[in-house]
Amino acid sequence: MPDVGPATPGQIPNQRATGRQRETAEPRRTALLVTLVLGGLTALPPLSMDMYLPALPEVTAALRSPAATVQLTLTACLAGMALGQLVVGPMSDKWGRRRPLIVGLVGYVVATALCAFAPTAELLIGFRLLQGLAGAAGIVIARAVVRDLYDGVAMARFFSTLMLVSGVAPVVAPLIGGQVLRITDWRGVFWVLTAVGGLLTVVVARYLRETLPPERRHGGGLPATLRTIRGLLADRVFTGYVLTGGFSFAALFAYVSASPFVVQEIYGASPQTFSLLFGLNSIGLVGVGQLSGKVLVGRVSLDKTVGAGLSLITLAATALLLMASGVFGEVGLAPIAAGLFVLMSAMGLALPNTNALALMRTPHAAGSASALLGTSSFLIGAVASPLVGIAGEDTAVPMAVVQLGCALTAVVCFLGLCRPWRNADVQQT
Numbered sequence: 001m002p003d004v005g006p007a008t009p010g011q012i013p014n015q016r017a018t019g020r021q022r023e024t025a026e027p028r029r030t031a032l033l034v035t036l037v038l039g040g041l042t043a044l045p046p047l048s049m050d051m052y053l054p055a056l057p058e059v060t061a062a063l064r065s066p067a068a069t070v071q072l073t074l075t076a077c078l079a080g081m082a083l084g085q086l087v088v089g090p091m092s093d094k095w096g097r098r099r100p101l102i103v104g105l106v107g108y109v110v111a112t113a114l115c116a117f118a119p120t121a122e123l124l125i126g127f128r129l130l131q132g133l134a135g136a137a138g139i140v141i142a143r144a145v146v147r148d149l150y151d152g153v154a155m156a157r158f159f160s161t162l163m164l165v166s167g168v169a170p171v172v173a174p175l176i177g178g179q180v181l182r183i184t185d186w187r188g189v190f191w192v193l194t195a196v197g198g199l200l201t202v203v204v205a206r207y208l209r210e211t212l213p214p215e216r217r218h219g220g221g222l223p224a225t226l227r228t229i230r231g232l233l234a235d236r237v238f239t240g241y242v243l244t245g246g247f248s249f250a251a252l253f254a255y256v257s258a259s260p261f262v263v264q265e266i267y268g269a270s271p272q273t274f275s276l277l278f279g280l281n282s283i284g285l286v287g288v289g290q291l292s293g294k295v296l297v298g299r300v301s302l303d304k305t306v307g308a309g310l311s312l313i314t315l316a317a318t319a320l321l322l323m324a325s326g327v328f329g330e331v332g333l334a335p336i337a338a339g340l341f342v343l344m345s346a347m348g349l350a351l352p353n354t355n356a357l358a359l360m361r362t363p364h365a366a367g368s369a370s371a372l373l374g375t376s377s378f379l380i381g382a383v384a385s386p387l388v389g390i391a392g393e394d395t396a397v398p399m400a401v402v403q404l405g406c407a408l409t410a411v412v413c414f415l416g417l418c419r420p421w422r423n424a425d426v427q428q429t
Contacts, residue, residue: 037208038145039162040200041101041138043169044108045081047196048135049074049256050173050278054271055186056260062186065121067261068389074257075385076125080132082378085140089371090225093218097141097148097367098210104137105201111135112197116190132378138200140370147359147366148211153298155359159352160293163286174275181271218365228368238361238369240417244306245354246376247410251313251403252347253381255281255340258388258399266396267333277337281344288348302353303420309349310414314407316343321400336396343403350410357418380406 052074060070084104091100111130118124142162150158180188218224233239263274296305320339323331355373362369384406388399414420 033207034149035158035161037203038142040203041142042162044135044138044197044200046169047173048077048112048131048193050169051177051180051189051193052186053174053256053260053278054177054275055181055189057264058181059121059124059186063121063124068386069121069125071257071386071389072125073121073128075382076129077132077135078253078378078382078385080129080134081136081139082132082375082382084133084136085371085374085378087371088137089140089144089367089369089374090218090228091367092141092144092212093228093365093367096210096212096214096217097145098204098208101137101141101208102201102205104134104141105197105204107134108138109194109197109201112190112194116187116194135197136374140367140374143355143359143370143373144367145208145211147363147370151363152360156297156302156353156356157293159356160289160297163289163293163348163352172279174278178271178275212367225368228365229372232362232365232369232372235361237418238358240413240419241354241358242372242376243413244310244410244418245351245358245373246380247406247413248310248313248347248350248354249377250380250384251317251406251410252344252351254384254388254399254402254406255343257385258396259340261389262336262396262399263333267336269333277340281341284341284345285348288345289352290348292349292353296349297353301420302357303418305349306353306357306414307420309346309351309353310407310411312346313343313350314404314411316340316346317400317404317407321397321404324396324400 056067056070059065059073060067063070088100088104108131111127111134115124115127115131118127146155146158146162176192177189180192218228259278260274263269263277264271269277292305316339320336320343322328323335323339328335358373359366359369384402387402
């Protein structure tokens with residue numbers, strides 16, 4: 001299939017790629033609207049996860065379940081998002097982006113409402129799995145749409161811009177969750193998420209146009225999908241970026257899963273203090289992501305930027321492990337919070353650029369490639385999530401061990417499979 005270049009946001013691509021974002025006759029307002037819609041789709045997963053975080057201790061008490069069981073509600077949602085992407089991504093390559101996206105968003109609204117009614121932890125786990133399966137459509141198709149519209153440096157910059165838009169979600173979500181808990185119980189968090197999903201469904205149906213024309217769609221069923229995925233995974237460098245991004249995301253999700261207990265139960269912070277610290281860390285991630293997109297991209301190779309991000313993540317995880325294990329004596333909340341801030345901020349260098357580098361290699365199958373990126377990240381994160389509570393709720397050591405292990409594995413994948421010193425600079429102009 002011929003390589004087709006990026007299109008004007010909101011229009012169907014129909015010319016060959018030139019390496020530059022195509023000049024647009026669309027009003028700037030339309031491009032901004034597309035950015036906001038894609039940002040909203042990308043924001044849905046952190047909203048689903050982070051609004052719920054301050055309520056985890058309350059859910060544990062209300063459903064009379066151990067913390068490890070309640071943490072499986074996070075794992076189930078994450079696993080659903082992973083598996084759902086693997087299905088929706090190839091579907092969007094076959095039927096276009098709009099139809100699978102709208103169906104997925106409607107399913108997300110229904111599943112989220114069911115979570116609000118869950119009477120037991122086991123049913124909540126099941127409903128969260130359904131929520132993740134349906135919500136996966138927003139994540140995978142948003143990335144595929146970016147690949148439809150952009151290429152090269154323009155795509156890397158857009159991913160950074162998307163991080164700015166979607167980064168508002170993890171900043172405000174715990175704050176909203178903490179405030180919702182002031183006036184209602186944990187079920188109210190899911191009702192708010194139901195309303196958000198409904199609003200996003202309406203906006204997508206109204207404003208997001210189809211970006212994959214019929215001539216670029218893939219025919220065939222499961223055999224063709226499997227051949228496409230096998231071909232993508234046969235690309236060593238692409239697979240390296242997928243695994244690098246996946247293990248980096250797992251280090252981030254170890255923080256997401258463990259931090260409510262570490263910050264609130266071990267260090268005695270209130271749900272509101274936890275929400276403020278979580279928001280501050282998200283601001284760090286967004287700010288560094290913008291530094292990468294606005295300053296570094298085009299001046300420093302994307303591989304070097306990813307390498308710098310991985311180095312900082314590894315150093316922060318090492319410091320957290322030393323502090324949590326008592327090497328420096330008993331430490332308070334402030335040093336732990338500082339280590340988490342550095343780790344989260346460094347994700348702004350690693351995550352958007354690994355996505356861009358991987359998708360640059362796959363213009364012919366953006367949906368399937370996006371699915372592999374998302375599925376690997378969410379599956380690895382789902383495996384890492386229960387491990388952070390394996391030693392109980394009284395120590396932060398498991399969280400730090402999981403973060404350091406994931407960071408080191410990401411470094412090994414990056415150096416061993418991507419071999420950045422051999423790659424030609426991907427600074428396309």
